Amino acid sequence: MKGLFICHQGRQRPEVLASFLSQIHSRRTDRNLGVSVFLPRYVPATTARILAEFAGLGAITIADPEAHRMEVAFEKRGIARSHLDYLATVDPEKHAEAFVNSVLLAQVNAGASVLVSPWLTHGMGPGSRQLRASRRFALATAKHPLVSSREWWIGVAISENVLRVAEERDDFLDELVDWPSAPVYLRFWKQGVASYSQYGDEEVLKGLRNVVSALRSNGRDVVIPQSGLIGWLMTGFGAQGFGAGISSSLHSLATGPAGGGGAEPLPWYFVPQLLGFVLREELPIIAKVPGFRACDCPYCRKLAFTNGPPWDRESAGLHFLWFCTEIAAEQARARDPVVPLKRRVRAAEDFWDTVQQAGVVLDERSVPNHLGAWSAAIA
Numbered sequence: 298m299k300g301l302f303i304c305h306q307g308r309q310r311p312e313v314l315a316s317f318l319s320q321i322h323s324r325r326t327d328r329n330l331g332v333s334v335f336l337p338r339y340v341p342a343t344t345a346r347i348l349a350e351f352a353g354l355g356a357i358t359i360a361d362p363e364a365h366r367m368e369v370a371f372e373k374r375g376i377a378r379s380h381l382d383y384l385a386t387v388d389p390e391k392h393a394e395a396f397v398n399s400v401l402l403a404q405v406n407a408g409a410s411v412l413v414s415p416w417l418t419h420g421m422g423p424g425s426r427q428l429r430a431s432r433r434f435a436l437a438t439a440k441h442p443l444v445s446s447r448e449w450w451i452g453v454a455i456s457e458n459v460l461r462v463a464e465e466r467d468d469f470l471d472e473l474v475d476w477p478s479a480p481v482y483l484r485f486w487k488q489g490v491a492s493y494s495q496y497g498d499e500e501v502l503k504g505l506r507n508v509v510s511a512l513r514s515n516g517r518d519v520v521i522p523q524s525g526l527i528g529w530l531m532t533g534f535g536a537q538g539f540g541a542g543i544s545s546s547l548h549s550l551a552t553g554p555a556g557g558g559g560a561e562p563l564p565w566y567f568v569p570q571l572l573g574f575v576l577r578e579e580l581p582i583i584a585k586v587p588g589f590r591a592c593d594c595p596y597c598r599k600l601a602f603t604n605g606p607p608w609d610r611e612s613a614g615l616h617f618l619w620f621c622t623e624i625a626a627e628q629a630r631a632r633d634p635v636v637p638l639k640r641r642v643r644a645a646e647d648f649w650d651t652v653q654q655a656g657v658v659l660d661e662r663s664v665p666n667h668l669g670a671w672s673a674a675i676a
Contacts, residue, residue: 298329298480298518298520298537298538299329299537299538299628299629300328300329300532300537300538300625300626300628300629300630301329301330301331301356301357301520301537301538301539301625302328302329302330302331302538302539302540302541302621302622302625303330303331303332303333303357303359303520303522303538303539303540303541304317304318304330304331304332304333304540304541304542304618305332305333305335305522305523305540305541305542306332306333306334306335306347306351306542307542307543308543309543309611309614311346311347311350311351312350313543313611313615314332314351314543315350315351315354317615317618317619318330318332318351318354319354320595321619321622322354324595327626327629328622328625328626329356329538329625329626329629330354330356330622331356331357331358331359331411331538331540332348332351332354332357332358332359333358333359333360333361333522333540334347334348334351334358334359334360334361334407335361335363335375336360336361336362336363336375336377336381336403336404336407337362337363337366337374337375337376337377337378337381337384338363338375338376338377339376339377340376340377340380341377341380341381341403341406341407344360344377344407345406345407345408348360348407348408348409349408352408352410357410357411357448358408358409358410358411359404359409359410359411359413359522360403360404360407360408360409361413361522362383362400362403362404362413362415362452363375364383364389364400364415364416364417364434364452364454365416365417365418365454365484365486366384367383367384367386367389367415367417368417368418368421368427371384371385381399381403382399382403383396383399383400383403383415386399389415389417389430389434390417390426390430390433393430393433393434393437394437396415396434397414397415397434397437397438397441398441398443400414400415400434401414401438401441401443401444402443405443405447410447410448411447411448411449411450412438412443412444412447412448412449412450413449413450413451413452413482414431414434414435414437414438414449414450414451414452415431415434415438415452416430416431416434416452416453416454416484417430417431417454418454418455418456418484418486419431419453419454419455419456419459419469420455420456420457420458420459420465420486421456421486425468425472427454428469428472429472431452431453431454432472432476434452435451435452435476435477435479436476436477438451438477439477439479449479450479450480450481450482450520451476451477451479451480451481451482452482452484453473453481453482453483453484454483454484454485454486455469455483455484455485455486455508456486456487457485457486457487457498457501457504459504460485460500460501460504460505460508461498461500461501461504462504463504463507466504466507466508469508470508470511470512473512473517474515478516478517480517480518480519480520480537481512481517481518481519481520482520482522483508483509483512483519483520483521484521484522484523485505485521485524485527487501493563493565493574493662494573494574494662494666494667495525495526495527495572495573495574495665495667495671496527496667497666497667497669497670497671498670499669499670499673499674502527502530502670502671502674503673503674505527505531506530506531506534506674506675509521509531509534509535509536510534510535512535513534513535513536514535518537519531519535519536519537520536520537520538520539520540521536521538521539521540522539522540523540523541523542524539524540524541525539525540525541525621526539526541526572526621527539528540528541529621529624529625529628529638530638530671530674530675532625532628532634532638533628533634533635533637533638533639533675534635534675538625539621539625541617541618541621542614542618543610543611543614543615543617543618562610563576564576564577564578564608564610564613565577565613566580566600566602566613566616567613567616567617567620568580568583569592569620570588570589570590570644570645570648571583571645571648571649571652571665571668572641572642572645572665572667572668572671573645573663573665573667573668574663575659575660575663576659576660576662576663577600577601577602577603577608577613578602578603578604579659579660579663580602581602581603582657583652583657583659585655586648586651586652586655586657587651587655588648588651589648592616592620594615594616594619594620595619596612596613596615596616596619597612597616599612600612600613600616624637624641635675638675639675642668642671642672642675643672645665645668646668646669646672649665649668
């Protein structure tokens with residue numbers, strides 16, 4: 298599982314991601330890839346068709362149940378709420394075994410190769426109710442006949458509020474001691490709107506590092522899906538994999554709308570040397586800075602970095618995913634995985650210094666303010 302990168306199917310056409318995975322398999326045979334589709338977002342027949350298309354292209358396929366949606370009103374649970382029994386469950390905690398059965402069955406019917414136990418989000422309310430419920434779901438999953446011949450992972454979601462406080466983190470880890478011995482599918486929840494700005498709360502990142510390190514030291518494999526480069530940072534401390542998708546960036550795990558209120562999304566481009574996104578018209582300026590290296594992925598040649606032509610968001614997103622597969626493979630090869638992490642973050646800080654010394658002024662949303670927090674979190 299080491300070096301796993303999970304591509305998330307989002308709002309784009311499934312064939313876009315299928316083509317991407319085909320490119321990776323034909324040109325980068327050392328990549329350990331998976332693909333996930335979010336169950337609530339499609340009717341079951343569509344989910345099954347999409348996963349069948351991906352089945353021969355990714356190392357694993359996941360039908361993510363997005364079980365945290367059980368904590369919102371029924372009408373907000375996704376397009377599949379009238380087709381999947383588990384999304385209509387009134388009290389999943391009270392009916393844990395029936396709920397787990399419905400969640401697992403939905404994943405099996407979708408054609409997933411790895412099953413994930415359902416969860417509620419720990420830290421979204423007082424006490425440990427959600428964590429206790431997730432434990433009940435995991436225990437019921439471990440005994441379920443559907444997982445007897447299939448690989449399965451424990452679904453867990455934790456809020457940034459828990460990660461920020463040492464006592465809360467310790468209580469969380471203590472609770473996980475007697476959970477079934479399966480890999481942990483760890484969702485990190487942050488409040489706010491999705492954004493192309495990289496996450497930069499130093500205390501939360503250190504808390505996530507603490508949790509991942511503790512789980513790994515206790516023999517737990519950890520995968521951090523839908524986390525973008527935050528998940529990549531954690532591969533230096535025990536995480537076996539991370540995930541991202543094309544739709545809005547990928548590394549913001551926010552709930553709620555993806556911003557804009559219907560406005561046209563801005564043309565963001567990921568700059569590997571800054572480990573962050575800039576507006577497309579800023580790249581030609583950055584490209585003149587000494588030390589800049591243009592990306593040679595198959596998608597960048599399709600992009601126009603001027604305000605005239607329409608911005609190709611699919612190619613820009615696939616460029617980002619391509620980079621994610623590169624750094625996931627880099628982590629898998631490393632004898633000490635924290636070394637390439639530190640090298641890349643330090644190089645990004647140095648390049649940003651060079652950009653500033655060259656007098657380049659970026660839009661404030663393009664400034665890589667996250668780098669200091671990332672450097673501190675992995676120190």
